[in-house]
Amino acid sequence: MLTCEHIVKRYGDHLALNGVSMEVPEGKVFGLLGPNGAGKTTLIRIITRITGPDEGRVLLNGRPMTADDVALLGYLPEERGLYKKMKVGEQALYLARLKGMGRKEAAQRLKEWFERWEITGWWNKKVEELSKGMAQKVQFITTVLHGPKLLILDEPFSGFDPINAELIRGEILRLRDEGTTVMLSTHNMGSVEELCDHIALIDKSKVMLHGSVREIRKRYSTDTYKVEYKGSRVAFADALGFHGELTAHREDADFSTALVKLKHGATLNTALRPLLSAVELHGVSEEVPRMHDIFIRVVSENEPASVKADMTE
Amino acid sequence: MGKIGLIVRREFWTRVRKPSFLIMTILGPLLLVGGITAVVFLGMQESGIQNVVIIDKAHLLTNKLKDTDDIKFFYQPEDMPDSVFKAGPYTAMIDVNEAVLENNTVQLFYKDLPSQTVQNYLSSEIEKVIEKEKLRVNNVDPETYQRIKTALKVQLFDIDKAGKRSYDQAKAGIGFAFGYLIFLFIFLYGVQVMRGVMEEKQNRVVEVLISSVKPFQLMMGKIVGIALVGLTQFLLWVALSAVLGTIGLGLAKDRISASALQQATPQMTTQLQAQLGGAELAQAQDDRAEDLQVLVDIWNDLPIALIIGLFIFYFLGGYLIYSSLFAAVGAAVDVETDTQQFMLPITIPMMLAIFIAQTAVYNPDGPAVFWCSIIPFTSPVVMMIRIAMGNAFEHPGELALSMALLVATFLFTTWLAGRIYRTGILMYGKKVTWKELGKWLFYRG
Numbered sequence: 001m002l003t004c005e006h007i008v009k010r011y012g013d014h015l016a017l018n019g020v021s022m023e024v025p026e027g028k029v030f031g032l033l034g035p036n037g038a039g040k041t042t043l044i045r046i047i048t049r050i051t052g053p054d055e056g057r058v059l060l061n062g063r064p065m066t067a068d069d070v071a072l073l074g075y076l077p078e079e080r081g082l083y084k085k086m087k088v089g090e091q092a093l094y095l096a097r098l099k100g101m102g103r104k105e106a107a108q109r110l111k112e113w114f115e116r117w118e119i120t121g122w123w124n125k126k127v128e129e130l131s132k133g134m135a136q137k138v139q140f141i142t143t144v145l146h147g148p149k150l151l152i153l154d155e156p157f158s159g160f161d162p163i164n165a166e167l168i169r170g171e172i173l174r175l176r177d178e179g180t181t182v183m184l185s186t187h188n189m190g191s192v193e194e195l196c197d198h199i200a201l202i203d204k205s206k207v208m209l210h211g212s213v214r215e216i217r218k219r220y221s222t223d224t225y226k227v228e229y230k231g232s233r234v235a236f237a238d239a240l241g242f243h244g245e246l247t248a249h250r251e252d253a254d255f256s257t258a259l260v261k262l263k264h265g266a267t268l269n270t271a272l273r274p275l276l277s278a279v280e281l282h283g284v285s286e287e288v289p290r291m292h293d294i295f296i297r298v299v300s301e302n303e304p305a306s307v308k309a310d311m312t313e
Numbered sequence: 314m315g316k317i318g319l320i321v322r323r324e325f326w327t328r329v330r331k332p333s334f335l336i337m338t339i340l341g342p343l344l345l346v347g348g349i350t351a352v353v354f355l356g357m358q359e360s361g362i363q364n365v366v367i368i369d370k371a372h373l374l375t376n377k378l379k380d381t382d383d384i385k386f387f388y389q390p391e392d393m394p395d396s397v398f399k400a401g402p403y404t405a406m407i408d409v410n411e412a413v414l415e416n417n418t419v420q421l422f423y424k425d426l427p428s429q430t431v432q433n434y435l436s437s438e439i440e441k442v443i444e445k446e447k448l449r450v451n452n453v454d455p456e457t458y459q460r461i462k463t464a465l466k467v468q469l470f471d472i473d474k475a476g477k478r479s480y481d482q483a484k485a486g487i488g489f490a491f492g493y494l495i496f497l498f499i500f501l502y503g504v505q506v507m508r509g510v511m512e513e514k515q516n517r518v519v520e521v522l523i524s525s526v527k528p529f530q531l532m533m534g535k536i537v538g539i540a541l542v543g544l545t546q547f548l549l550w551v552a553l554s555a556v557l558g559t560i561g562l563g564l565a566k567d568r569i570s571a572s573a574l575q576q577a578t579p580q581m582t583t584q585l586q587a588q589l590g591g592a593e594l595a596q597a598q599d600d601r602a603e604d605l606q607v608l609v610d611i612w613n614d615l616p617i618a619l620i621i622g623l624f625i626f627y628f629l630g631g632y633l634i635y636s637s638l639f640a641a642v643g644a645a646v647d648v649e650t651d652t653q654q655f656m657l658p659i660t661i662p663m664m665l666a667i668f669i670a671q672t673a674v675y676n677p678d679g680p681a682v683f684w685c686s687i688i689p690f691t692s693p694v695v696m697m698i699r700i701a702m703g704n705a706f707e708h709p710g711e712l713a714l715s716m717a718l719l720v721a722t723f724l725f726t727t728w729l730a731g732r733i734y735r736t737g738i739l740m741y742g743k744k745v746t747w748k749e750l751g752k753w754l755f756y757r758g
Contacts, residue, residue: 011756012752045739048524049524050520050523050524050739051735051739070524070525073524075521075524076521077517077520077521077524079517079520079741080517080518080520080521081516081517081518081521082516082518082521083327083512083513083516083518084516085327086327094319094323095521095522095525097319098316098319098320098522098525098526099525100525139521142521143521
């Protein structure tokens with residue numbers, strides 16, 4: 001769907017993006033991650049053609065993006081807002097028409113959205129009369145109203161209470177199922193795990209990590225398994241032997257939970273085989289690393305270089 | 314409709330529908346015409362019935378002054394004590410001393426200051442009687458005196474405009490009014506552009522907008538939309554002022570002719586008075602006719618359509634230059650208080666323009682006026698005076714140069730402002746310096 005090829009962007013002496021390349025697959029939710037100041041917003045602004053790259057290019061469906069393609073995009077910026085003095089309906093119509101929609105079509109679709117979210121009463125209210133969450137809902141509608149092929153959401157959940165965040169989450173998944181490609185930039189790693197199929201992690205103006213979430217989590221897997229069993233701890237440790245290392249253990253009234261890190265060369269099968277006869281197994285599950293941990297690990301491993309970058313800034 | 318069209322429409326309608334626009338539109342001409350009418354009216358307003366007692370120590374005036382509906386004269390040969398005057402029915406007391414023929418002075422004591430009209434009437438009535446007395450004492454025949462008496466008028470002619478009287482001062486005044494209007498509009502609406510840009514930046518709506526339209530489109534849409542608001546307001550003002558002016562002038566005219574007639578037709582008790590009074594009546598009518606003629610002459614002499622056309626040209630040109638700079642300032646700063654350092658260099662040329670325009674009224678051919686009418690940052694105000702005076706049409710080359718420079722400059726400033734704007738609107742929390750602005754000019758788009 002969207003391909004970024006070796007994008008470089010400088011602001012004076014500051015290198016905001018340093019040869020960033022990534023591939024956003026069609027019909028998936030793509031997470032764009034990175035600490036503050038990593039260059040995410042700059043990259044998004046280049047994709048949305050708000051600003052241009054110094055080097056590199058952006059391809060949409062295999063061909064270089066043109067100015068007309070912005071009609072195919074829907075962009076919810078992190079720094080977002082509406083005209084406070086303007087009426088909700090009028091404003092939504094205005095923003096839709098700026099995206100190139102006809103008046104009738106825009107009014108019709110707005111009506112549908114407002115009815116579906118049961119907010120038709122807001123139509124003639126001024127934005128300043130709405131709460132922050134309400135305004136955010138209107139903002140979300142205006143972003144997706146024109147049926148963009150690529151939806152770019154920068155921190156879409158900020159400003160929402162859990163109920164409305166759930167509503168937005170549902171809408172994102174619904175849009176994805178209808179074929180929209182979604183690019184999601186967020187610091188909320190929980191929602192990344194829930195929503196994203198693919199991610200790219202940018203740090204210090206460079207892509208540090210890129211691929212499918214499942215593949216990345218596997219790559220950062222520590223080969224640690226959680227084993228629940230009934231029986232004696234000594235028997236369990238003996239049976240485990242040289243296959244694995246017992247990194248944590250908890251005993252409850254009638255069963256125990258152990259964290260086992262497999263030793264190099266061992267597989268889950270070889271480790272489990274002696275255990276089967278030694279204790280009564282209740283459950284085995286892999287301790288998959290959380291995106292949160294991967295994020296922190298990647299960014300902190302990248303740290304020494306960052307000191308230099310800060311000084312040139 | 315293009316995207317700029319949509320933006321222009323939003324900028325236009327949100328402003329025109331504001332109550333403040335309606336109030337300004339109605340209040341502007343009301344204040345202008347109302348103010349002028351009020352001044353004229355109040356000046357003419359009589360201060361009620363005036364009972365004027367003349368202390369005629371010179372024994373010259375008794376029973377020789379003409380009463381009107383509002384002014385009654387009473388005569389007394391001797392001094393009246395202040396306390397008696399205060400307690401009495403008289404509203405004013407005029408002390409005519411014995412030596413009035415030499416010192417030409419009388420003293421008026423009043424309870425409430427009589428209006429200017431009343432004062433004028435009193436002084437002209439007394440003047441007439443004293444004049445007659447002097448003629449008699451000096452043995453001069455009133456008819457001879459009437460022939461000798463001279464009120465010199467100097468009529469001005471520009472040698473280049475054969476046979477036409479010139480009214481340069483009056484025209485310069487008209488030009489200054491146009492220039493001042495341009496100055497006012499540029500400021501009023503230029504600042505609105507700046508506020509609008511800042512509002513979008515503070516609301517954070519700007520980033521949403523520029524994912525749909527180019528920053529330059531957004532900026533130009535706002536500038537053009539607000540220019541249309543200004544033109545609409547101007548046209549409404551012209552229309553409303555015309556209506557109100559006609560009404561006001563109609564009312565004022567009645568008052569003027571009534572009081573002129575009052576003053577000019579004294580009771581003709583003697584043949585002498587009849588002659589004098591008649592002559593003065595004719596004179597007053599002459600003056601009035603001439604005043605009217607002057608107005609008609611100026612009106613016929615001024616190419617009104619051309620002036621209005623050039624006014625709109627210079628207004629738009631000047632407005633585009635300044636409002637694009639205002640837009641750049643609005644984009645560069647986060648909060649209004651930060652605008653000051655950038656506002657000063659913008660306001661100084663405007664202030665200079667108004668200052669030079671004032672001198673141009675008296676000296677339209679001076680070098681300062683010449684240069685300021687060419688330089689685009691001051692020309693919209695200063696050139697209007699040269700246009701109204703006709704001076705600009707005598708030097709079509711200068712006018713063309715001034716207009717061409719104006720267009721070239723607004724193209725340049727909108728380009729410049731566009732580059733500052735597109736970077737500035739996305740820049741938050743940074744105190745912007747001049748050096749920083751310079752850098753923005755060279756960022757790649």
